[in-house]
Amino acid sequence: MSKLRVAVIGAKGRIGSEAVKAVEAAEDMELVAALGRGDRLEALTDAGAQVAVELTNPDAVMGNLDFCVRHGIHGVVGTTGWTDERLAQLRTALAASPGTGVLIAPNFSVGAVLTMTFARQAAKFFESAEVIELHHPNKADAPSGTATRTAQLVAAARAEAGCAPQPDATSTALDGARGASVDGVPVHSVRLRGLLAHQEVLFGGVGETLTIRHDSLHHSSFMPGILLGARRVVSTPGLTVGLEHFLDLG
Numbered sequence: 186m187s188k189l190r191v192a193v194i195g196a197k198g199r200i201g202s203e204a205v206k207a208v209e210a211a212e213d214m215e216l217v218a219a220l221g222r223g224d225r226l227e228a229l230t231d232a233g234a235q236v237a238v239e240l241t242n243p244d245a246v247m248g249n250l251d252f253c254v255r256h257g258i259h260g261v262v263g264t265t266g267w268t269d270e271r272l273a274q275l276r277t278a279l280a281a282s283p284g285t286g287v288l289i290a291p292n293f294s295v296g297a298v299l300t301m302t303f304a305r306q307a308a309k310f311f312e313s314a315e316v317i318e319l320h321h322p323n324k325a326d327a328p329s330g331t332a333t334r335t336a337q338l339v340a341a342a343r344a345e346a347g348c349a350p351q352p353d354a355t356s357t358a359l360d361g362a363r364g365a366s367v368d369g370v371p372v373h374s375v376r377l378r379g380l381l382a383h384q385e386v387l388f389g390g391v392g393e394t395l396t397i398r399h400d401s402l403h404h405s406s407f408m409p410g411i412l413l414g415a416r417r418v419v420s421t422p423g424l425t426v427g428l429e430h431f432l433d434l435g
């Protein structure tokens with residue numbers, strides 16, 4: 186059986202360098218290109234890449250994906266910074282390239298995906314919900330893509346269930362003290378040397394709280410999700426947001 190021809194964009198970065206090793210070690214894949222800043226995207230077509238794993242930054246990702254989609258190269262995207270406008274732009278590009286698939290995964294680790302799933306399930310049962318994400322201090326964006334997605338899922342589940350707005354009697358606060366509001370859910374970002382990627386989702390009801398916590402302790406936690414994404418995206422045209430769509434969550 187022929188091997189899946191995979192490229193990594195952002196190959197020298199923290200997660201990109203780990204992805205290079207993971208693709209090289211996968212028996213059903215061949216690493217055909219490893220691109221860093223300044224490298225020509227044409228290297229992808231020259232190398233016959235079928236899938237590009239995009240792990241750069243929010244400034245670069247749209248241009249890289251535009252090139253990939255126009256050339257029928259499937260995308261597995263971990264880069265954060267997605268907005269509704271960006272997603273709409275990508276959907277338009279994909280509509281002009283039928284058969285091409287892009288997976289955007291706010292988080293590739295199975296524990297983080299389960300955290301989001303459990304948080305969505307819990308959301309309607311509690312009056313209060315807040316998200317705390319904790320990352321290494323070299324992270325460029327805040328809040329994290331995972332925290333943003335988690336808060337959006339929690340807010341959507343609460344809206345669907347007809348939950349009342351969260352109780353919060355704060356009338357004066359120092360700017361930022363209540364975090365950032367993502368669809369009404371407060372999200373707090375910690376940047377601390379020694380950490381990698383961690384998240385707590387806190388729920389509160391009368392006389393009880395529920396905390397769902399996930400910790401990525403090493404970038405290896407993201408690799409099975411990246412490899413799964415590469416295997417599945419080639420037969421999943423269009424845009425898929427969230428690795429949960431490629432996992433059997435029962």
Ligand SMILES: NC(=O)C1=CN([C@@H]2O[C@H](COP(=O)(O)OP(=O)(O)OC[C@H]3O[C@@H](n4cnc5c(N)ncnc54)[C@H](OP(=O)(O)O)[C@@H]3O)[C@@H](O)[C@H]2O)C=CC1
Nearest residue numbers: 195197198199200221222241245263264265290291292293
């Ligand atoms: N979805 C998930 O599970 C995960 C997502 N991430 C996300 O992945 C992204 C990268 O994170 P991280 O590895 O920590 O960041 P890094 O800054 O360590 O890595 C990004 C790499 O991309 C390079 N780069 C920048 N622009 C381009 C370009 N146009 N073409 C090719 N390479 C480019 C950078 O080069 P230079 O250093 O010269 O700028 C750098 O080597 C972030 O958005 C992060 O949030 C991270 C971990 C898990």
Ligand SMILES: O=C(O)C1=N[C@H](C(=O)O)C[C@H](O)C1
Nearest residue numbers: 265291292324329330331382
């Ligand atoms: O930058 C990181 O490190 C991570 N970024 C992703 C995010 O923003 O959610 C995923 C994970 O948290 C690690």
